[in-house]
Amino acid sequence: MTIRAVVFDFGGVLFDWNPHHLYRKLIADDRERQWFLDTICTQAWNTEQDAGRSLAEGTRILVEQHPHHEALIRAYYARWHEMLRGPLAEGVTILKALHQANMPLFGLTNWSAETFPYARANYPFLQYFRDIVVSGELQLIKPDAAIYHASLNQIRAHLPDIQPAEVVFIDDVAGNIDAAVALGWQGIHHVSAEHTAACLRELGVGF
Template sequence: MTIRAVVFDFGGVLFDWNPQHLYRKLIADDHERQWFLENICTQAWNTEQDAGRSLAEGTRSLIKQYPQHQALIQSYYDRWHEMLRGPLPDGVAILEALHSANMPLFGLTNWSAETFPYARANYPFLQHFRDIVVSGELKLIKPDPAIYHASLSQVRVHLPDIQASEVVFIDDVAGNIEAAVALGWQGIHHVSAERTAARLRELGVGF
């Protein structure tokens, strides 16, 4: 088996994105802040925008449901960039090393189509990717098998004869890796950069 392409998830692998980074500034009490993010601006709600719902509609619907939290809800996307603390250096180091070794690189990320342009404009390492599948642009989301099929089709634009088993996917969410493996991909559950690098080398990827 030869790995001919590496597909990266972004959040938790290459980017330190976390709503806590913003809401620590807005809600001082730890328990109150945690309650808000677990019950109002939840990850499930954010995922709806990652899956293609507009930020305006997502915000409007949540404020309608919880009008007493309007200001805090409005801040989620108005100040979204404050949740994106920056790159995760160890993960980006793996990306840079693979790029230097001429490994074809691709992205597959659950990310809103409206906020992803900010990342493109501000993080030059994204230029290492030959192509990037953004869930909000396709209105598909991991772990839906359809988004993996879309990603593999994109890889095949550059490597027409590549097989699923020759692609390795790196993601920090175990369920997303399980979905890729079920479709015949190789998968690495990203727990640490050290373990991911070791697993890539076990798969024969030299960098």
């Protein structure tokens, strides 16, 4: 079946986002910094904000739980943009090539509704996407099936008769790909730009 739309995850595929980019400036010791990010400002906690909880509420809850770490906790969102080092050039190269080949492009990202406007304002390549599903805006989160249904509905606003098997999803988290494949989508686990490009070509996507 012909691929008629490509859906991109953002972090780890198109964006170099990592809390360590900020916290290396705040916690010099590698082991202490890793402990803080594994124990206090965890990915699971951040995901709650990506799923729609406000940054203020998420911060308030964590400060109440760990008052001795208040300054470091508050830095997470106060200086969030310092975690976003910039675009991943090789991933963006694939995106641009697909755009130039007139492939319909869509985004599906776990991202807070409050921080995503910064990306829109600062990264012009996001204009290549016909539409973007942002988890925090919908209060849905990958890998829940509901967010994939929302994405497919968004795609069908542009390509009304498209079928799940005609959509390929690129994500650096294997579980997110598994969820898409379970719904009938094609999936590429992004481990490198070279691998992703090769998989796209195996699916018949020319660019």
